Amino acid sequence: MKKLGYIIGKLFLDKKRNLQVIGKKVLINDCQKIGNYLFKTPLIKGLALNGYEVSILASKITKELALANPYIKEIIIDNTYQKKSFDIFKNIKTGIKYRNKFDYYIELVGSIYLRELILMKLLNAKKIIGIERKYGKHFDIIDKITKKQNHMRENGIEILKAFGIKDPGGTYDIHFDKKNKYDKLLKKKPLILYNGTASTISRSIPMEKENSILNNLANIKWAEVKKIEKENSILDLCSLIKKADLVISVDTGITHIASAFNIPTIVHKSNENVYPKSSISIENSLYDDNLYKMAEDILEYIYTMSA
Numbered sequence: 387m388k389k390l391g392y393i394i395g396k397l398f399l400d401k402k403r404n405l406q407v408i409g410k411k412v413l414i415n416d417c418q419k420i421g422n423y424l425f426k427t428p429l430i431k432g433l434a435l436n437g438y439e440v441s442i443l444a445s446k447i448t449k450e451l452a453l454a455n456p457y458i459k460e461i462i463i464d465n466t467y468q469k470k471s472f473d474i475f476k477n478i479k480t481g482i483k484y485r486n487k488f489d490y491y492i493e494l495v496g497s498i499y500l501r502e503l504i505l506m507k508l509l510n511a512k513k514i515i516g517i518e519r520k521y522g523k524h525f526d527i528i529d530k531i532t533k534k535q536n537h538m539r540e541n542g543i544e545i546l547k548a549f550g551i552k553d554p555g556g557t558y559d560i561h562f563d564k565k566n567k568y569d570k571l572l573k574k575k576p577l578i579l580y581n582g583t584a585s586t587i588s589r590s591i592p593m594e595k596e597n598s599i600l601n602n603l604a605n606i607k608w609a610e611v612k613k614i615e616k617e618n619s620i621l622d623l624c625s626l627i628k629k630a631d632l633v634i635s636v637d638t639g640i641t642h643i644a645s646a647f648n649i650p651t652i653v654h655k656s657n658e659n660v661y662p663k664s665s666i667s668i669e670n671s672l673y674d675d676n677l678y679k680m681a682e683d684i685l686e687y688i689y690t691m692s693a
Contacts, residue, residue: 409489409512410438415505416495418445418466419585420620420639422538423452424646426494427559429542431457432551441488443480450620454561474501481508490515492545496534498523515548517541558646560624567617568625576609576685579627581635582654582672589636589656591672598673603634605678609685614640632684634672650684652677 412433417423423444433440434457441460444452452461464480466473481504491511495502498519506514506527514527518534532544543553580603582591591599596613603611609631617623624643627633633644636654644651650666666684670677 411441411488412438412490412492413441413443413462413484413488413509413511414492414494415443417442417448417452418464420448420451421642423448424558424560424639424642425538426542427455427457428539428554428556429492429545430455431556431559432543432546432554433549434458435554436549436551438490438549447620451560451624454563454621455559456561457559471501474504477501477505478508481505484509486510489513492516493528494538494541494545496520498525503527515545517544557648558642560643560646562621562625565621566625567622568629571626571629573610573629576631576689577629578603578606578609578611578632578634578681578685579614579630579640580611581614581633581638581640584636584638589638591636591654595673599677602675602678603681606682606685609681631688632681634677634681636672650688652680652684 414426414430417426423442426442430440430442439459440457441462442452442458443464444461445463445465449461449463452458462480462484464476466476485508488509488511491506491509491514493502493506493514493516496517496519498521503525506525513529515530515532516525516528517532519525524531530548532541532548535541535544539558546553580600582596582599584590600611600613614623614626617626627640627643627649628647630644630649632650632652633640634652635641637656641651641653645664645667648664651664652668652670652672654672655669666688668680668684670680674680
């Protein structure tokens with residue numbers, strides 16, 4: 387089905403363009419998930435600081451983070467969160483609504499799906515900038531193609547280079563509004579936050595195994611271990627993570643938030659490269675009997691360095 391969609395798109399939609407651009411309105415796609423949004427914050431910041439009006443394609447999940455970001459001009463909610471085939475109808479709706487509204491469309495998905503090509507075609511931005519496609523395929527409709535990097539943050543930096551803009555620095559941007567739930571939290575002990583839930587069941591820790599992990603961590607008598615529960619908002623979750631001394635989690639949005647604040651992390655080892663990384667970041671199985679000892683070593687190190 388994927389291959390058929392690519393062939394149809396190439397035959398009927400994928401045409402070369404040669405358009406001159408005079409304008410500053412930019413739309414950035416693929417900001418529907420927490421990690422994907424955070425990966426692009428250096429790109430957003432770099433463009434905004436150089437006079438560009440930046441809009442993003444987001445979801446209800448990332449809207450709160452984006453609303454607090456002073457570098458974003460407009461948030462367009464299309465909720466194509468899961469990237470399923472039926473999202474093509476949401477892409478069509480967004481493409482028609484925002485047709486001819488942008489000078490630049492920055493396409494960072496890198497897929498060969500028909501829905502992505504339809505969105506590019508319908509938006510009809512004056513210039514499309516994207517990254518290399520999967521499987522060595524390409525789309526002629528993309529005016530400027532940048533080389534795909536090892537991590538999505540660096541893909542954004544390559545896009546900045548195409549604009550002649552330097553990396554603004556920093557890992558990611560997380561901005562708070564006036565409310566910060568945990569700002570006045572006073573800790574009597576070092577705080578360890580644990581999370582075993584990811585966006586998919588396959589990447590999550592089974593419920594029956596969580597108790598043994600938490601019991602393992604309970605061996606650290608001089609620290610408080612708190613399981614991350616559902617917060618009222620993403621910014622509340624961010625303010626809690628900012629207070630942590632150590633985050634232990636599967637690879638998900640929580641680890642990306644921790645990295646934004648450079649909180650030490652122990653990330654459940656998977657078959658994929660775990661990104662991003664705080665300055666202290668260890669990939670290790672959370673089922674390891676020595677997990678508590680590893681956590682203790684990290685806490686002792688950071689407290690020794692800060693003494």
